[in-house]
Amino acid sequence: MLTIEEFGSRLRAREVTSAQVTHECLQRIEADNSRLNAFIRVTADDARRQAEEADRELAAGRDRGPLHGVPISIKDLLDVRGLPTTAASHVRDGHVASRDATSIAHLRQAGAVFVGKTNLHEFAFGTTNEDSAFGVARNPHDPSRSPGGSSGGSAASVAAGMALATIGTDTGGSIRIPAAACGIVGLKPSLGEVSIDGCVPLSGTLDHIGPLTQTVADASLVYHALLGDGHVTPPVPLPLHGVRLAIPRGYFFDVLDDEVKARFEEAVGRLHGAGVRFDEIEIHHTADIAPVYLHIVLADAAAYHASALEMMPERYTANVRIRLEMGRYVLAEDYVRALAGRDVLRREVDAALAQHDALMLPTLPIPAPTIGAATVAVGSKSEPVRNVMLRLTQPFNVTGHPAISIPSGLTAAGLPCAVQLVGCRMQTDALLKVALACEPQIAAGPFPRSGNVGG
Amino acid sequence: MTIDAWLTAAIADAERRGLPELKPLLETLARATTALRAADFNDHANADSPGRSGSPSGLGAGGSLR
Numbered sequence: 175m176l177t178i179e180e181f182g183s184r185l186r187a188r189e190v191t192s193a194q195v196t197h198e199c200l201q202r203i204e205a206d207n208s209r210l211n212a213f214i215r216v217t218a219d220d221a222r223r224q225a226e227e228a229d230r231e232l233a234a235g236r237d238r239g240p241l242h243g244v245p246i247s248i249k250d251l252l253d254v255r256g257l258p259t260t261a262a263s264h265v266r267d268g269h270v271a272s273r274d275a276t277s278i279a280h281l282r283q284a285g286a287v288f289v290g291k292t293n294l295h296e297f298a299f300g301t302t303n304e305d306s307a308f309g310v311a312r313n314p315h316d317p318s319r320s321p322g323g324s325s326g327g328s329a330a331s332v333a334a335g336m337a338l339a340t341i342g343t344d345t346g347g348s349i350r351i352p353a354a355a356c357g358i359v360g361l362k363p364s365l366g367e368v369s370i371d372g373c374v375p376l377s378g379t380l381d382h383i384g385p386l387t388q389t390v391a392d393a394s395l396v397y398h399a400l401l402g403d404g405h406v407t408p409p410v411p412l413p414l415h416g417v418r419l420a421i422p423r424g425y426f427f428d429v430l431d432d433e434v435k436a437r438f439e440e441a442v443g444r445l446h447g448a449g450v451r452f453d454e455i456e457i458h459h460t461a462d463i464a465p466v467y468l469h470i471v472l473a474d475a476a477a478y479h480a481s482a483l484e485m486m487p488e489r490y491t492a493n494v495r496i497r498l499e500m501g502r503y504v505l506a507e508d509y510v511r512a513l514a515g516r517d518v519l520r521r522e523v524d525a526a527l528a529q530h531d532a533l534m535l536p537t538l539p540i541p542a543p544t545i546g547a548a549t550v551a552v553g554s555k556s557e558p559v560r561n562v563m564l565r566l567t568q569p570f571n572v573t574g575h576p577a578i579s580i581p582s583g584l585t586a587a588g589l590p591c592a593v594q595l596v597g598c599r600m601q602t603d604a605l606l607k608v609a610l611a612c613e614p615q616i617a618a619g620p621f622p623r624s625g626n627v628g629g
Numbered sequence: 630m631t632i633d634a635w636l637t638a639a640i641a642d643a644e645r646r647g648l649p650e651l652k653p654l655l656e657t658l659a660r661a662t663t664a665l666r667a668a669d670f671n672d673h674a675n676a677d678s679p680g681r682s683g684s685p686s687g688l689g690a691g692g693s694l695r
Contacts, residue, residue, distance in 0.1 A: 465665040468658070500654045503639045505630060511665050518670045 175335040178392040179408075182240050185232065192232075192243025195338070196225035196287050199245040203289065203336045210312045212321075212330040214250045214260055216290040221245065224287040231285070238285030239405040240395040246281065247337040249328045250291035251298055252383070253372040254278055261374045262296045262306040264489040265482050275372025277341065277383050277400045284404030289337050293327030296494045298343055298376045299475060300324055301351055301563040302543065305491040310545055313356060315589055319542040322355030322563070324348040324376075329356040329386050339387045339396050345376040346467060347537075347567025350579040350594060353386050355542040357581045357590030359613075360386045361393040362567075363602045365574030368400045377474035380467075380571045390580065390609045397602065409603055411610035412531070415449035419595075419608075420530040425460035429552050429562055431540045437583040437591040438536050444615040453530065457522050460569070462515050464561070467568045469504055469512035476501030520573040524599065527575075532608045533596040537579040539565055541589035566594065576602040578609045580616045632659050632666070 176184070176195065184190045200218050207213050228243035250260050253271035260266045274282060282288075293311040295303050303311040303326030311327040313319040314334040321330040325342030329352030332340050342349040344362040353360025361384045368383040375381055385396035391408040398406035421442070427435070446452060476483075479498045487495055526533060539562050540550055549556045570577045575596050582593045593616050597605025636659045643651035672679040 459668070459670070461664065462668045462670075465661040465668075468661045469665060472658070496648070496650055496654060499643070499648055499651055500658055503635075503642075503655060503658065505635065505662075507630075508662050508665055511668070511671055514670055514672070515665065515668055 175388070176338065177388050178240060178244050178338050178395055179389070181244060181338060182242070185243055186237075192225040192228040192245075192287060193222065195243075196221050196245045196289065199289050199336050199338070202334060206314075206334050206336065209317060210314060210330050210334060211309050212292055212311055212327040212334065212336060213247070213290045214262065214293050214308045214327070215257065217257070217288055221287050221289045228285055228287060238283070239399070240407065241281065241399045241404060242285035244286050244339065245289045245337050246286045246396075247289050247292045247328060247331040247340040248278065249294055249325050249340070249342050251294060251343055251374045252278055252341060254288060254291065257291060259374060260291070260307065261298070262294045262308055263491070263494075264307045265486060267489070271372070273372070276369035278372065280402040280404065281341070281399055283402070284399040286399065292325070292331050292340060295324035295326065296491050297374065297475075297479070298324040298345060298348055299494050299497060301347065301560050302545070303327065303352075304545060305493045307491065312545070313542050315357060315542065316587075318544060319589065320355065320545050322352030322538070322542060324352075325386065326352045329353055329358060329360070332356070332358050332386055332388065339385055339392055341396070341400070342384060342386050343373060343376075344382045344384060344567075344571065345380045345471060346564045346571050349382070349384050349386060350537050350567045350577060351563055353579045354538040354581075354590065354592030357584075358386055358388055359390055359393050359581070360384070360579045361397055361602075362570065362577050363397055364576040364600045367600070367602060368397075375474070375478055377471045378478075379474055380471055382571070390578065390606065390613045393578065394606045394610070397606070408610065409607045412607045414445070414611050414615070417450045417608060417611060418453070418530050419445070419450055419532055419534045420453050420455045420526055421534055422457045422526060423454050424456055425463070426535045426566060429539050429555070429557060429565060430536060431552055433585040434536050434539060434541065434591045438593055441582045441593050441616045442534070444618055445612060448615050450612070455526055457526050459515070459518055459522055463519065463569045463572060466512045466515035466519065467564075467572050469508050470516065470572070472501030473504040473509045476504065516572050519569065520599075523569070523573045523575055523596070527596075527598050531597070532605060535594050535596070536566055537592040537594040538563060541585050541587070541591065570596055573599075575599050576605045578605060580609060580613055582616050632662055635659070635662075
C-alpha cells in the first residue's frame with residue numbers, strides 16, 4: 175500500500191489517479207472486512223464520486239494539497255454529514271449527522287476521500303474493541319487477537335490496506351494503543367489543538383483527535399489537515415546528532431513484556447549508535463496516574479451518559495454499561511482531588527522535558543492480546559488486560575502532552591511492538607521533527623508494509 | 630464522607646437499582662479513591678495554606694545512560 179507521500183508524488187506525476195487507489199482500497203475492504211470487521215459502514219459510492227471529483231479538480235489545475243484524493247477512513251465517533259454516527263452503540267440508533275465535525279470538515283476541504291466509518295469499542299470506552307454493537311474488530315496480523323482500542327477498526331483498516339490513513343480519538347490511549355497493536359503510526363496531538371467539535375465525547379477534558387498512518391510524515395500531513403492547514407508539508411527532521419531523549423524508568427518499565435522490552439532496548443541501541451544522547455530520569459507521582467485518570471474519565475463519561483443510562487440501559491453492551499454506571503458514584507470532592515493531581519502530573523512531565531527533546535518509552539506493555547482474554551501474563555504476574563493496555567498511554571492524556579507511537583519491530587510470533595515519543599505541550603510539530611528523525615532507527619529491520627499483513 | 634461509608638452506601642444503592650454486578654467495580658473504585666486521597670498533593674483545611682508555586686516535586690534527572 176502506498177504512503178500518502180508516495181501517493182501524492184505519483185498522483186501529480188499522473189502515474190496513478192485517486193479513483194484507481196480508492197478502488198484498490200474498496201477492493202481490500204470487500205475482500206477482508208468480513209474477516210476483520212474493521213468497518214461499520216462502507217461508503218463506496220460516495221468515495222468513488224469524491225475520488226473522481228478529486229481527479230477532475232487536479233486535471234483542471236486545482237490542487238488542494240497533500241491530502242488531495244487520499245482515501246481515508248473515519249472512526250465512527252466523528253460526525254460525517256449525512257451519515258449515522260453510531261459510536262458502535264445501539265444507543266445511537268436512528269442518528270444521522272447534519273454536518274461534519276470540524277476536523278472532518280477540514281479533511282474534506284483538504285480533498286480527502288472518505289471510504290467509510292470504522293468500528294470501535296462502544297463509545298470509545300475500552301481498549302480491545304470487543305464491546306461493540308457491530309461485533310468484534312480483529313487484528314490483521316492475527317485475527318484471533320485484538321486490534322487494540324478503542325480505535326481498533328481504524329488501525330486495522332490502515333494495517334490491512336483498506337485506507338491510506340484513518341482518523342481516531344484518544345482519551346486514554348485509543349489512537350496509540352491500536353496503532354501499536356497493528357504496527358502503524360499513531361499521533362495524539364497536544365490537548366486542545368484539534369477541535370473535538372462533532373465528536374461523541376468519552377471525556378470532554380481528556381479527549382483528543384488525531385491520525386493513524388503508515389509513517390510519521392503521513393501523520394504530520396493528516397495532523398495539519400485536521401487543523402485546517404491542508405497545504406503544509408512535513409517538517410524537516412532534526413539531525414540525530416544532538417537529539418536528547420529521556421527514558422523514564424520505574425513505573426514505565428515495571429510491567430512490560432520481555433519481547434516488547436527487547437524491541438525497545440534495540441531501538442535505543444540503534445538511536446544511540448546514530449548519535450542520539452539518552453538520559454535516564456524518574457518522574458514522580460506516577461502512582462497517582464491511574465487514580466487521577468479513573469476519577470476524571472469515569473465522572474466525565476457518567477455526566478454525558480446519565481440520561482441514556484436511565485432511559486435505555488438495555489441498548490448498551492453489558493460491560494460498557496456497567497463501567498459507565500460505576501462513574502455515577504464518583505464523589506465531587508474526589509473529582510476535584512483528581513483535577514489537582516492532574517496539575518501536579520502535568521508539571522512533573524513538563525519538568526522531565528525541560529532539558530530533553532522528548533521522552534521515549536514503550537507504547538503498549540504487551541503485544542496485541544487474544545480476543546476474550548480478561549487477564550494477560552506479564553513476566554511472572556497476571557495483569558488485567560484493560561489496566562495494562564492503558565498503563566503507558568493514559569499519563570499523557572492526563573497531562574495533555576503530544577505523543578506519537580512508532581512501530582519498533584515484531585515479536586517471535588509476528589506481533590507488532592512500538593515505541594512512544596512524548597513532546598512538550600503545544601509543540602506537536604517539534605515532536606514530529608524528532609519522530610521523523612528517529613523513525614528509521616526505531617523501525618529498523620524487516621517490517622510488513624500495510625496491506626501485506628494477514629491475508 | 631469516608632470511603633467505607635461511601636462504599637457501603639454505593640453497594641446498597643446499586644443493589645436497590647438491580648445492579649449487583651457493580652459491587653466488584655465499586656470496590657475497585659474505592660481502592661483508587663483511597664490512593665487518590667492519600668496522595669501528597671491534597672490540601673487540607675487543618676494544615677498549611679496551599680502552595681501554588683507550580684514547581685514539581687524534585688525531579689530526579691539521573692546521569693547519562695550511554
